[in-house]
Amino acid sequence: xxxxxxxxxxxxxxxxxxxFTPHGQLxxxxxxxxxxxxxxxxxxxxxxxxxxxxxxxxxxxxxxQPQTEPTYARRIRQSEAFKDFRKNYTQSASIFQNQLxxxxxxxxxxxxxxxxxxxMELFEHNRASFSLLDMLHNMRDLDDSxxxxxxxxxxxxxxxxxxxGMDDDNLDVLTLCGLLHDVGKTQIxxxxxxxxDRLTRAEYEIMKTHTVLGYRMMEQERIDKxxxxxxxxxxxxxxxSGYPFGLEGERIDTFASIVSIADVYDALTSDRCYxxxxxxxxxxxxxxxxxxxxxxxxxILTFLEHIAQTxxxxxxxxxxxxxxxxxxxxxxxxxxxxIQLESGEFVDLSKHLDLYVEEIV
Numbered sequence: 001x002x003x004x005x006x007x008x009x010x011x012x013x014x015x016x017x018x019x020f021t022p023h024g025q026l027x028x029x030x031x032x033x034x035x036x037x038x039x040x041x042x043x044x045x046x047x048x049x050x051x052x053x054x055x056x057x058x059x060x061x062x063x064x065q066p067q068t069e070p071t072y073a074r075r076i077r078q079s080e081a082f083k084d085f086r087k088n089y090t091q092s093a094s095i096f097q098n099q100l101x102x103x104x105x106x107x108x109x110x111x112x113x114x115x116x117x118x119x120m121e122l123f124e125h126n127r128a129s130f131s132l133l134d135m136l137h138n139m140r141d142l143d144d145s146x147x148x149x150x151x152x153x154x155x156x157x158x159x160x161x162x163x164x165g166m167d168d169d170n171l172d173v174l175t176l177c178g179l180l181h182d183v184g185k186t187q188i189x190x191x192x193x194x195x196x197d198r199l200t201r202a203e204y205e206i207m208k209t210h211t212v213l214g215y216r217m218m219e220q221e222r223i224d225k226x227x228x229x230x231x232x233x234x235x236x237x238x239x240x241s242g243y244p245f246g247l248e249g250e251r252i253d254t255f256a257s258i259v260s261i262a263d264v265y266d267a268l269t270s271d272r273c274y275x276x277x278x279x280x281x282x283x284x285x286x287x288x289x290x291x292x293x294x295x296x297x298x299x300i301l302t303f304l305e306h307i308a309q310t311x312x313x314x315x316x317x318x319x320x321x322x323x324x325x326x327x328x329x330x331x332x333x334x335x336x337x338x339i340q341l342e343s344g345e346f347v348d349l350s351k352h353l354d355l356y357v358e359e360i361v
Contacts, residue, residue, distance in 0.1 A: 001016035001017070001051045001052060001053055001054060002051070002052050002054050003049050003050070003051050003052075004049060004050060004051075004052055005048060005049050006039070006042060006043060006047060006048055006049060006050070009034060009039050009042075009050060009052075010034065011034055011035055011036055011039070012033060012034065013033070013034045013052045013053075014031065014032070014033055014034070014052065014053045015028055015029070015030055015031065015032045015033075015034060015050055015051065015052065015053075016030060016051040016052055016053045017030050017050075017051040018030045019042060019047060019050050020047075021046075021047065022046060022047075027041055027042065027047070027354060028041070028042065028050070034050075035282055035285075036282055036285040036286045036289055037281065037282055037285050037319075037335075037356050037357075037358075039289070040285050040288075040289060040335070040356075041319075041353075041356060076134050076135070076138050077138055081131070081135075082135060082138060085122070085135045085139075086139065088121055088122060089122060089135075089139055089151070091121075092118050092119060092121055092122060092151060093145075093147055093148055093151055095118050096115065096118060096119070096147055096150070096151060096179070097145075097147040099111065099114065099115060099118075100147065100183065100186070103183075104183075104186045104217070109221060109222075110180075110218065110221050110223055112176055112223055112224075112227075115176060115179055115180075116172055116175060116176055116179075119151060119154050119155070119175055119179055120175070122151075122155060123155075123158070132155065132159070133156075133159070133307075133310055134310070136152055136155060136156070136266075137269060139152075146182050146185045146186070146193070149182065149266060149267070149270070150178065150179050150180070150181065150182050150183075151179065152262075152266040152270075153178040153179070153181060153182075153259060153262045153263050153266050154175045154176070154177075154178035154179035155175075155178070156178070156261075156262035156265060156266060157174050157175060157177060157178035157255075157258050157259050157262040158171055158174055158175045158178070159306075160174075160258050160261060160262060160299060160302065160303050161174045161175075161258065163302050163303070163306045164258075164298070164299060164302055173224050173226055173227065173255065174226075174255050174258060174259075176223075176224070176227050177226055177227050177229075177230035177255045177256070177258075177259050178230070178259050178262055178263075180214070180218065180227055180230070180231060181214070181230045181231050181234045181256075181259050181263065182210065182214065182231075182263075183214045183217055183218065183231055184209070184210035184211060184212070184213035184214025184215070184216075184217060184231060185210045185214075186217075187210065187213045187217070188206065188207060188209070188210050188213075189206070192206055192207055193207075208235070208243050208244065209244075211231060211232050211233070211234065211235055211243065211244050212232065212244055214231030214232065215228050215229075215231050215232035217231075218231060226253055226254075226255045226256075227255075229253035229255065229256050230253065230255050230256045230259045232244070232256070233245075233247065233252050233253050233256035233257075233260075234256050234259045234260045234263055235260065236252045236256065236260070237260070237294040237295070238252065238257070238293065238294055238295055238296050238297070239293045239294055241294060242260075242294075252296070254296070257295065257296040257299060258296075258299050260295060261291075261295055261296075261299060261300055261303050264287075264291075265283060265303075265307075268282075268283050268286065269283060279357070279358070279359045279360060280307065280311060280360060281311075281316075281335060281356070281357040281360075283307075284304055284307065284308060284334050284335055285335055287300060287304055288304070288334070288335065291304075304334055305331045305334070308329050308331075308334040308337075309329060311326050311329070311337075311360065312326050312327070312328065312329060312337075313325060313326060314326055314360050315360070315361045316339065316357045316358070316359065316360055316361060317357075317358045317359050317361045318339065318347075318355050318356070318357060318358060319354075319355050319356050319357075319358045320355060321358075322341055322342075322347075323341070323342050323361065324339040324340050324341040324342060324347065325339065325340050326338070326339060326357075327339060327340045327346065330350065333350050335349075335356065335357070336348075336349035336350040336353075336356070337349060337357070339357075
């Protein structure tokens with residue numbers, strides 16, 4: 001086994017020995033697959049290091065999660081509203097794929113009016129933003145193609161814009177930014193795009209070129225420049241750690257900054273062949289751990305507050321296996337909601353740092 005300092009721990013590592021607080025309280029049992037929640041938990045207790053099994057990173061997940069379908073998802077899937085949404089969503093994905101295929105083949109120019117109308121059908125049938133997110137979360141059995149991902153990012157980007165108070169004209173452009181942000185991936189070899197394992201360093205460098213490729217594909221199109229910038233800049237990060245140019249802060253197009261948040265959120269909450277979808281509270285932990293410096297603070301904070309509020313009333317399993325429902329969430333402490341247990345007792349996680357939300361059930 002190898003002892004790693006806290007700052008070098010990675011999700012997916014397997015813990016070799018029990019991890020205790022400085023006062024002797026067990027917080028991570030040996031054999032656990034490290035999640036961002038666990039790493040954050042250790043940070044709360046000022047744990048400085050942990051012993052890790054050598055060369056042992058779980059192949060199933062970067063942020064491994066149980067793969068049983070949560071009960072709230074079953075309730076949504078059984079509703080008539082979801083059945084209607086699924087029909088409209090599947091139709092929208094098919095139409096979008098056809099439109100984009102024709103553009104890539106050079107048979108037509110981008111018809112942004114038609115693209116927008118197709119995507120807006122999903123909003124017309126689901127006007128409540130929270131239910132729309134629930135619907136998206138339960139479409140994960142569809143093939144996770146570039147087309148499906150782009151529709152999700154378009155919807156989530158528009159929601160972030162709505163939460164930020166944008167007017168309709170800007171919301172329409174932002175929706176198109178999300179819809180077309182990954183158009184460059186149509187130029188990436190399928191063996192890389194659909195590889196069932198992690199990419200090699202060389203393959204990853206090829207994958208990264210999709211940003212410039214997407215921009216070049218749309219460069220001569222008569223469309224809003226922010227749509228082109230979103231394709232080019234959605235992997236740039238506010239602290240300068242992104243690509244392709246390492247841009248910082250306000251040098252990154254505002255709409256590209258919003259799309260980058262939606263892009264990462266959809267990627268994390270979607271199943272991948274090498275990991276299961278991440279629990280929403282795990283996503284919040286990941287964003288709070290890294291995102292507050294990597295993303296535009298105006299939009300990441302708005303996004304996290306609204307995403308967390310969507311889970312009020314949902315059933316959860318705590319890290320000690322007790323079940324309950326989220327009763328209230330403090331916007332200043334999103335990871336530590338007030339939980340009403342099955343017994344009726346209330347547990348304020350902000351006062352019980354030894355506990356955290358393990359999963360939505």
